[in-house]
Amino acid sequence: MLRNYLLLAWRVLLRRAFFTAVSLFGIAFTIAMLVLVAAMFDHVLVAGAPEVNQDRTLGLYFAEMEGETMARNGFAGYKLVDTYARNLPGVERVALASAPARLTTYHTGVPEKLYLKRTDDEFWNVMQFHFVEGGPYGRADLERGAFVAVINASTRARLFGADATAVGREFEVDGQRFRVIGVVPDVSFLRVVSFADVWVPHTTAKSDAYRAQLIGDFMGLLLMAPDADPRAIQDEFRSRLARIEFPDPQSFNRISAVPESLLQTVARMLFGARGTDADYGNRLLLALAVATMLFMALPAVNLVNLNISRIMERASEVGVRKAFGASSITLVGQFLIENLVLTLVGSALGVACASLGLWLINRSGVIAYAQLGMNLRVVAWGIAFAVVFGVISGVYPAWRMSRLRPVDALKGVSR
């Protein structure tokens, strides 16, 4: 039966080439946009090199302090992570990394901007970089404040030439001179936790003032044990925050910060919900689902209309099928399958267009070191979008058609 349906669907699509082209364009455009967005989210929020441990990493990204008359928020401070986030139950490793600072180097004779991230040695354990040259700095380098640096491949090319080796060579940035000890592949700008052009030990900072900050420009990365309960970690951290002694309680006497997944933090930022402990991750997923449905609604309504005219042209066939034993539900199934064929073909075009779009984005440099691309997960999202789209645009026309009385359908009466 399925073969018969698919054959018929294919021939019907070929018969009305204009209708088919219009339908396919609408479907392809819709799916291409959704797949592009899905690829972006996949790139940012799904574990991937070097953030391969993202699924079991809680990030202490932001904090907010409040007093009676003042409030302050920003990235977590070094002290907040170093003093209060260590030795949490279920946490295997704690890494510290600053937000990337955009600094200038005159190494090549002209000013060039480099993103520099200051980290501790654990950063290289929590992240999984593949070194193309040399290796990372360790505890000893950190403790003695060694001016060593790991750079990415693009920075190596910019500073030392396309085919040069960099390990052992030196460069100056923001008035500090570093010796290259490792080179890693470029990390996309969208990988906000790991991205930088240059990574150096945080102990090379020009001032020690950052060590006393509860709010500053660091993020703490808490690598959980595989069986750890994130809520237990969050509860313990929260209880520690409640015991913080504030240096100036007149100004600030409360602090809120939650170690949570990147998705939850992104959600918190998008909802403007800093300073609360509520989990916004699920709300973001729900909002994305609603937005996706709304985005699909308009082209779906358009396709519904096209489908109704397409199906009603085939009222006689509906009559024949009913006359020979098709029940209404069987006919709904048949026309849904036909619509799914259409939407899957359109979606294949959409995924192809999205691949092209991602390639163009990568090539344009709009997003530094972007490595947006298709993978099985994104394609699976594309298929899921196509199926949802196919069902919502096919159900009503199919239902309406199936309600036709056979005697009317055979006469070609479609309303």
Place this chain on the structure above:
Amino acid sequence: MTTVTIQAGQTHGARGAVADTGGGSRTSASARTSIVALSDVEKVYRTDRIETVALSQISLDVQAGEFVSVMGPSGCGKSTLLNIVGLLDTPSRGRVTINGTPVTDASDRVLARLRNREVGFVFQTFHLVPDLRVIDNVEIPLLYRSMPGSDRRQAARDALERVGLAARMHHFPSQLSGGQQQRVAIARAIVGRPSLLLADEPTGNLDSQMGDEIMGILLDLQQREGTTIVMVTHDQRQADRTERIIRLFDGRLVQ
């Protein structure tokens, strides 16, 4: 050939007459069972202002193995009667029984199953699906049965052979003549071996030679396989070849 006309409201009037007719291997009246039973059937079409009585007080039986013609002027309700018997339309009043199953209040599923198992339709305008090849058109009734695809294919081939069109099974309907399309329609109607074949002016769109060919196939089905056939026709010549003629006028059975 015997012409039997049933008065409106009269039931079973033709049964005895059928037994007296000639015609090869027909079953005797005593051995026959009722395939179609209509009792006091009425069909009224209503719009906001107008009420049109299409059928009134129709009661009749069609016995297994009978070949019955339904005749009457245009608009007298012949096709409406056939549609009600074929479960394509519902009566406004009265009872309809198909092969012993009352269908008056049957659900969509039950009606679909009865149409699939008990009834085969041949339409005046063939109603073949233009996008499907001949063999796929013939397979349609079997799609709604649980059976392996290979069996379905074989049954469709057999049905096409039965009507002499096996050589054209991979053609599309538009590549066939009117007579050939009607033979495909007959193959589609008989492929599921229904107990009742309904033909709505099956020769109406064909020239007399092709009409005779189609009529020959229908007669052969009835005489050799005992298929019960109810045929609407305007053609007295073709009706005369059937066992019984039912005449309708203004929605009523008449003498």
